[in-house]
Amino acid sequence: MMETINSSKQAIELEEKYGAHNYHPLPVVLSKGEGVYLWDVEGKRYFDFLSAYSAVNQGHCHPRIKQALIDQASTLTLTSRAFYNDVLGPFEKYITEYFGFDMVLPMNTGAEGVETALKIARKWGYEKKGVRENEAVIIVAENNFHGRTTTVISFSNDENARKNFGPYTPGFEKIPYDDIPALQSALENKHVVAFLVEPIQGEAGVYTPDDDYIRKAAEVCKKENVLFIADEIQTGIARTGSLLAVCGHCSCEGHCEKQSSYTKPDMLILGKAISGGFYPVSAVLADKEVMGVIKPGQHGSTFGGNPLGVKVAMTALEVVRDEKLALNARKLGHIFRERMQKLVDEYSILKLVRGKGLLNAVVVNDTQESSTAWDMCVALKENGLLAKPTHGNIIRFAPPLVMTEDQLHECCDIIEKVVRSFSK
Known part of the structure; x- marks a missing residue:
């Protein structure tokens, strides 16, 4: 019989006793979400300023996405890919046209999407570029975060994620982020088949590169016949004020291929908000010359492309476009950074x-080993706002994109109150 939760203390004790200790959550137990708000077990309401690491860009329990989930769950949820179903094809057409690619390979989690892209890149390198088998090299950026699978941690700088999980997967080279000369130097190696990069390094502390970094990186890769792979799992789906972060400064709403500032990757990895937080869905998009190297039996997933997930994803993407969430994120992002800059000053x-x-971070003026950022997040929680530190002294702020300007100012007032209290 399932335990009935009557208090936050009880819920935390159960997790501590029966769950693996692979996370360090903020001490709050949530039981309800709607729009930009979350409620704990005791009924206290909070502003959500993390959005499940940008998985709920459309807000918690969006009614349109919820109804799509209910309707599809009442009809057909899973067939595996042993058979065709009547939802996957329409989804594949919808998402490829939405982002301007020929083909898509659907998976479930973001880490699966990254693993999928790495496999495709290697196979393309051997079969299209002519690299000798088992000698392919993939370039990545230092301080990257692409997941926590064995392959991904093999090229991570985070020793906490790496230590005692070896031996590590070979075939990767790390270079400094936001450094075009370093990329050019790395591409002199003719065994390089791809460059995998986040347009903004989220987990590293929302590290935002030079405005022309992504464009120049893609140009260098194209010149050297190397695949440019954009990991937009966290930055995509309107989070950064454009449909994709690689859209640069355009105000696109789902027509990126028509924008002059759009840098089209050779492969695009999506996850998180692609399904609005209702169901795990990820996707790798590419044109036929790249995606065509995958043949039957060479990659797959029992749940990848299931009817329930893809129906939810189509609706979640419709919400992003119909509610113009990219434009709202762009507008509110300017306001938020202006308010925060005043506090910094x-x-x-x-x-x-x-x-x-609406993907932002404030760097606390203390060491990474200090508890100041954590203590500030606890204080924010006590004042009704939920955020989380990263890399010790950085607080990431990423509310749902359905937030209004009035709500944003209310949240900024809370942040200012906490900052003031820590400055006495």
């Missing part, structure tokens, strides 16, 4: 603010 406890759209 006034209070020495803050060092800087950075970000794009």
Whole structure:
């Protein structure tokens, strides 16, 4: 019989006793979500300023996405890919046209999407570029975060994620992020088949590169016949003020291929908000010359492309377009950074603010080993706002994109109150 939760203390004790200790959550137990709000077991309401790491860009329990889930769950949920179904084809047509690619390979989680892209890149390198089998090299950026699978941690800088999980997967080379000369130097190796990069490094602390970094990186890769792979699992789906972060400064709403500032990757990896937080869905998009190397039996997933997930994903993407969430993220992002910059200028406890759209971070003026950022997040929680530190002294702020300007100012007032209290 399932345990009935009557208090936050009880829920936390159960997780601590029966669950693996692979996370360090903020001490709040949530039981309900709607729009930009979350409620704990005791009924206290909070502003959500993390959005499940940008998985609920459309807001919690969006009614249109919820209804799509209910309708499809009442009809057909899973067939495996042993058979065709009447939802996957329409989804594949919809998402490829939405993002301007020929083909898509649907999976479930973001990490699966990354693994899928790496396999495709290697196979393309051997069969199309002519690299000798088992000698392919994939370039990645230092301080990257692409998941926590064995392959991905093999090229991570995070020793906490790596230590005692070896031996590590070979075939990767790390270069500094936001460094075109370093990329050019790495591409002199003719065994390189791809460059995998986040347009903004989210987990690293919302590290935002130079405005022309992505465009120049794609140009260098094209010149050297190397695949440019954009990991937009966290930055995509309107989070940064454009449909994709690689859209640069355009105000696109799902027609990126028509925008002059759009840098089209050779492969695009999506996840998180592609399904609005209702169901795990990820996808790798590419044109036929790249995706065509995958043949039957060479990659797959029992749940990848299931009817329930893809129906939810189509509706979630419709919501992004219909509600113009990219434009709202762009507008509110400017307001948020302006408010935070005033705090940075006034209070020495803050060092800087950075970000794009509604993916932002404030760097606390303390060491990474200090507890200041964590303590500030606990104080924010006590005042009705939920955020989480990353890399010790950085607080990431990423609310649902359905937030209104009035709600944003209310949240900024809460942040200012906490910052002021830590500056005494």
